[in-house]
Amino acid sequence: MIAVLELTLASLRTQSRRLVAPGVAVVLGIAFVATSLALGQTMGASVRGLVAGYYTHVDTVVSTDEADGLDASVLDEVRGTEGVERATGELTAYARLAGGSASSYLVVSTAPTSDSQARVERGRLPRGTSEIALSRSVATARGLDVGDTIRLTPPDAQRPASARVVGVVDAGRDPRWAGGTPAVFGTHDAVTRWTGAGGYTEVVAQAAKGVSDTQLTDRVREAVGGPASTEVRSGTEHADEVASRLTGGTDVFTALLMGFALVALFVSALVIGNTFAILLARRTRETALLRAVGGSRGQVVRGALLEALVTGVVFSAVGTALGIAACRGLVAAASLLPDSVPALTFSVAPTAVVVPFVAGVLVVLAAAVRPVVAASAVAPLEALRPVPAVVARSRRGLVRCGIGAVLVVVGGALLVVGGSAGSLPAGLAGGMLSFVGVLMAGSLLVPAVAR
Numbered sequence: 267m268i269a270v271l272e273l274t275l276a277s278l279r280t281q282s283r284r285l286v287a288p289g290v291a292v293v294l295g296i297a298f299v300a301t302s303l304a305l306g307q308t309m310g311a312s313v314r315g316l317v318a319g320y321y322t323h324v325d326t327v328v329s330t331d332e333a334d335g336l337d338a339s340v341l342d343e344v345r346g347t348e349g350v351e352r353a354t355g356e357l358t359a360y361a362r363l364a365g366g367s368a369s370s371y372l373v374v375s376t377a378p379t380s381d382s383q384a385r386v387e388r389g390r391l392p393r394g395t396s397e398i399a400l401s402r403s404v405a406t407a408r409g410l411d412v413g414d415t416i417r418l419t420p421p422d423a424q425r426p427a428s429a430r431v432v433g434v435v436d437a438g439r440d441p442r443w444a445g446g447t448p449a450v451f452g453t454h455d456a457v458t459r460w461t462g463a464g465g466y467t468e469v470v471a472q473a474a475k476g477v478s479d480t481q482l483t484d485r486v487r488e489a490v491g492g493p494a495s496t497e498v499r500s501g502t503e504h505a506d507e508v509a510s511r512l513t514g515g516t517d518v519f520t521a522l523l524m525g526f527a528l529v530a531l532f533v534s535a536l537v538i539g540n541t542f543a544i545l546l547a548r549r550t551r552e553t554a555l556l557r558a559v560g561g562s563r564g565q566v567v568r569g570a571l572l573e574a575l576v577t578g579v580v581f582s583a584v585g586t587a588l589g590i591a592a593c594r595g596l597v598a599a600a601s602l603l604p605d606s607v608p609a610l611t612f613s614v615a616p617t618a619v620v621v622p623f624v625a626g627v628l629v630v631l632a633a634a635v636r637p638v639v640a641a642s643a644v645a646p647l648e649a650l651r652p653v654p655a656v657v658a659r660s661r662r663g664l665v666r667c668g669i670g671a672v673l674v675v676v677g678g679a680l681l682v683v684g685g686s687a688g689s690l691p692a693g694l695a696g697g698m699l700s701f702v703g704v705l706m707a708g709s710l711l712v713p714a715v716a717r
Contacts, residue, residue, distance in 0.1 A: 295534030300589025311613035335465025389433030582626025673703030
């Protein structure tokens, strides 16, 4: 084994240029996979932060699906639960902002608490039912400022209610109002007056020092009880639920990226396999010499696989690093876009590093197995004899053409199924099988047709 290792390392040092072609294929394929995984995780984290990031800063959330919302008694029960440092009832609904001949819908919410990242820019937060604070986007779009008066109309009513603007809020820092969401804020009674909605949409609680969010959530769940429509979750669990509900529980963008990444890996495997076959064919004399001086078939296989392993490890590491760097560059470029476009949060889990690296090593080893095994069968005097080519009319050629035709038919059927049913896995499998079938049959039929 030591002799095989020394011979392989010497070969890598002196003939490393021959590994450039399979190395480039590995780097490109693995970089695409790493970029796809990292970008998918980044998009997922960004979407989660955009639609539910606020809840990661609270410990327990009580919510309901009932139209009437949560009763005030629920807020009292939460506040009276042991371990609760602070609890706040929040109400969010919709109303129309009347202005001239046109009206537009606004998100109307109770004033942001200290847990929110929204901050008052001018004026103050509302204190009475006739006072209102506007988000910066609403104030800018309507040309309003502190001291002005606006009229709000509930969706199911015609009589507007007036409110005096007492503050302008930079609400874009709060994930709930990011991206220019047209939001206005008031007291709970004011929101009920403007929208017709009662109760609370949800109650959020902060744990006292020394109490974990899990402990607090269990205590609040036991204290609240109530109907099955009332949900008590930790802030993290509620954030996951909100993100899943708003995105449909699927990550289509990541699925599409991973589809392209699988295609890239597939093509890379073909290139790597063909490259190793060519390299080992060119080394027939070297292999024959090794066999002539006493080298066994197992030693030839181990040496070639060791070379493939070194190639896979080195170039997979380079491809993974390049893919992660590409994702980081895309996130940095996205930050240069206008403020109205939600910012991306660069997030890379260990899977985005481990999966591409391991996949690259396995693909290289799998692609090298067939040519390595074929090379190990070289007899000591094999280099002195010509190797007959496989032609379409030979037995091997007919078998190969037959298998290729079957793969083309099966792959074509899967493509039709994938296209009609909108199934990405079926389409990918059909494309790969068809491609392999064309390669198997075409490499034999094309020369015959050309002749």
